[in-house]
Amino acid sequence: MSLILPKRTISRRQLLQLSGISGLGFLLGGCGSNLFSDNVGQIFEPLNQSFETLLLTQKPVPEFPVSAIEPDKLLINSFDSTPQIDPTQFRLTIDGEVSNQMQLSMADIQKLPLTSMVIRHVCVEGWAAIVQWGGVRLRDLVALVQPKSSVRYVYFKSADGYYESWDIASAIHPQTLMAYQKNRQPLSIENGAPIRLASPIKLGYKQSKWVTQITFLSNLLPTKGYWEDQGYEWFAGL
Ligand SMILES: Nc1nc2c(c(=O)[nH]1)N[C@H]1C(S)=C(S)[C@@H](COP(=O)(O)O)O[C@H]1N2
Numbered sequence: 001m002s003l004i005l006p007k008r009t010i011s012r013r014q015l016l017q018l019s020g021i022s023g024l025g026f027l028l029g030g031c032g033s034n035l036f037s038d039n040v041g042q043i044f045e046p047l048n049q050s051f052e053t054l055l056l057t058q059k060p061v062p063e064f065p066v067s068a069i070e071p072d073k074l075l076i077n078s079f080d081s082t083p084q085i086d087p088t089q090f091r092l093t094i095d096g097e098v099s100n101q102m103q104l105s106m107a108d109i110q111k112l113p114l115t116s117m118v119i120r121h122v123c124v125e126g127w128a129a130i131v132q133w134g135g136v137r138l139r140d141l142v143a144l145v146q147p148k149s150s151v152r153y154v155y156f157k158s159a160d161g162y163y164e165s166w167d168i169a170s171a172i173h174p175q176t177l178m179a180y181q182k183n184r185q186p187l188s189i190e191n192g193a194p195i196r197l198a199s200p201i202k203l204g205y206k207q208s209k210w211v212t213q214i215t216f217l218s219n220l221l222p223t224k225g226y227w228e229d230q231g232y233e234w235f236a237g238l
C-alpha cells in the first residue's frame with residue numbers, strides 16, 4: 001500500500017500555478033533556474049510516516065446544516081485592539097522545521113482548495129455559536145511545506161501580539177482550517193481577516209485571528225499561548 005496524500009490536497013496544476021507567484025516562485029527558484037521541477041518532485045513526496053498515519057486515522061466530527069448557522073451569536077472576543085493589516089501586502093509566513101519555508105499572499109492561499117464547514121465555536125467565557133467557516137485546510141499547507149518527522153507542535157503568531165501553540169495531530173485534523181470566510185462572506189477584520197484558525201475540536205481561545213506566522217517545531221517553548229501562559233489549559237480540546 002502506498003502512502004500518498006489524500007485526494008483533496010493540492011494538485012500538481014495548482015502548485016504550478018502557485019509557483020508563478022512571488023513568495024513560492026522565489027522559494028522554488030531560489031537555488032537556480034532549473035531546480036523548480038526537482039522541488040516539485042520533493043513536494044509531492046509523501047509526508048513522513050507518522051503524519052501519514054495521523055491523516056489516515058483522523059475522523060471528522062459531525063457538522064451542522066447551513067440552516068443551523070447562528071449569525072448573531074459569534075461575539076467578537078479580542079484581548080487587545082484590532083490590528084491594521086493591508087490584505088494586498090499581507091504574507092503568511094510558514095517556517096520552522098520544514099523542508100520548504102513559504103511566504104504566501106492571500107491570492108496564493110485562495111488558489112488552494114476551499115473547504116467549508118458548519119461547526120460550533122465554543123468560548124470558555126460561556127457563549128457558543130454555530131458558524132460556517134471557509135478556508136484552506138491546515139493539512140494542505142502542511143503538505144506544501146513538508147515538516148520534518150521530528151515536528152510535534154505548531155506555533156501561530158498573530159498581528160495583535162496574540163500567540164498560540166497546538167499539537168500537530170489537532171493541527172492536521174481534517175476540520176482545522178486557516179479560514180478567510182465566515183458565514184459565506186469574506187471574513188471581517190474583527191473576526192480575524194485576512195486569515196484565522198477555525199476548528200471544531202478546540203476551544204475558542206486556540207483559534208487565533210490575524211495569523212501572520214505558522215512555525216513547526218519539535219518542542220513546546222516556555223511560552224505556550226496568550227491565555228495558557230495565564231493559567232488556561234493548553235490542549236483545550238472540545
Ligand atoms: N489574535 C487573536 N486571536 C484570538 C483572540 C484574540 O484576542 N486575539 N481571542 C480568542 C478567543 S478567546 C475567541 S473566543 C475567539 C473569538 O473569535 P471571534 O472574535 O471571531 O468571535 O478568537 C480567539 N482568537
Ligand SMILES: [Mo]
Nearest residue numbers: 123124204205
Ligand atoms: Mo474565547
